[in-house]
Amino acid sequence: xxxxxxxxxxxxxxxxxxFDGHVGGLFRLxxxxxxxxxxxxxxxxxxxxxxxxxxxACGGIAFEDETHSLASVCWTIVxxxxxxxxxxxQLIQACVEQAxxxxxxxxxxxxxxxxxxxxxxxxxxEVVETVxxxxxxxxxxVEMRLRQPRPQAS
Numbered sequence: 001x002x003x004x005x006x007x008x009x010x011x012x013x014x015x016x017x018x019f020d021g022h023v024g025g026l027f028r029l030x031x032x033x034x035x036x037x038x039x040x041x042x043x044x045x046x047x048x049x050x051x052x053x054x055x056x057a058c059g060g061i062a063f064e065d066e067t068h069s070l071a072s073v074c075w076t077i078v079x080x081x082x083x084x085x086x087x088x089x090q091l092i093q094a095c096v097e098q099a100x101x102x103x104x105x106x107x108x109x110x111x112x113x114x115x116x117x118x119x120x121x122x123x124x125x126e127v128v129e130t131v132x133x134x135x136x137x138x139x140x141x142v143e144m145r146l147r148q149p150r151p152q153a154s
Contacts, residue, residue: 001049001050001051001056001057001087001090001091002049002050002051003047003048003049003050003090003091003094004047004048004049004050005045005046005047005048006039006042006046006047006048006058006060008039008040011048011055011058012039012040014048014054014055014058015035015039015048015055015058015077016032016035016036016039017055018055018056018057018058018077018078018079019031019032019035019077020032021079021080022077022080025115026077026113026115026116028135028136028139030136031135035075038074038075042060043062043063043074044060044061044062044063044071044074044098045060045061045098046058046059046060046061046075047059047060047091047094047095047098049078049087049090049091051082051087056078056079056081056082056087057076057077057078057079057082057087057088057091058075058076058077058091059073059074059075059076059077059091059092059095060073060074060075060076060095060098061073061074061095061098061099061108062074063099063102063105067104068102068104068105069104069105069106069107070105070106070107070108070109071099071100071102071105071107071108071109072108072109072110072111073092073095073096073099073108073109073110074110076088076091076092076095076110078091088119089123092120092123093123096108096146096149099149100149105149106149107145107146107149108145108146108149109128109143109144109145109146110125110143110144111134111141111142111143111144112141112142112144113135113139113140113141113142114130114140114142117142117144120144121144124146124147124148125144125145125146125147126144126145126147127142127143127144128143128144128145129142129143130142130143131143
């Protein structure tokens with residue numbers, strides 16, 4: 001998979017289609033407007049993963065404030081037919097690398113659903129808290145932080 005910077009409009013429809021493929025599982029239909037608006041006004045670098053000419057993944061980061069000390073990995077989606085092939089790992093690692101390119105960034109976080117928390121744990125994220133119905137009725141939000149975003153100085 002090749003990771004490319006998101007470009008609007010060429011990648012917009014493909015990213016919305018990725019979202020639509022996960023409605024009822026990872027996402028609620030009510031979240032689509034928020035994702036569409038996010039794509040229109042990106043708060044930070046956003047990537048699309050292209051394989052055989054098709055957008056099969058997307059994701060990016062947003063810095064939480066002007067200090068850039070905390071980055072959030074946001075809206076990471078991998079097409080269902082392309083999961084369990086290392087594409088999600090590649091995408092998340094690229095997002096974390098982008099966040100850490102800013103020397104002010106000391107923490108990387110993300111919010112996810114319980115079904116995908118184990119995947120992120122394998123990548124070094126740990127659960128900070130679980131918010132019941134955090135994404136809406138029946139859909140808990142799991143807040144996670146990267147255990148060690150920067151190598152410890154020796």
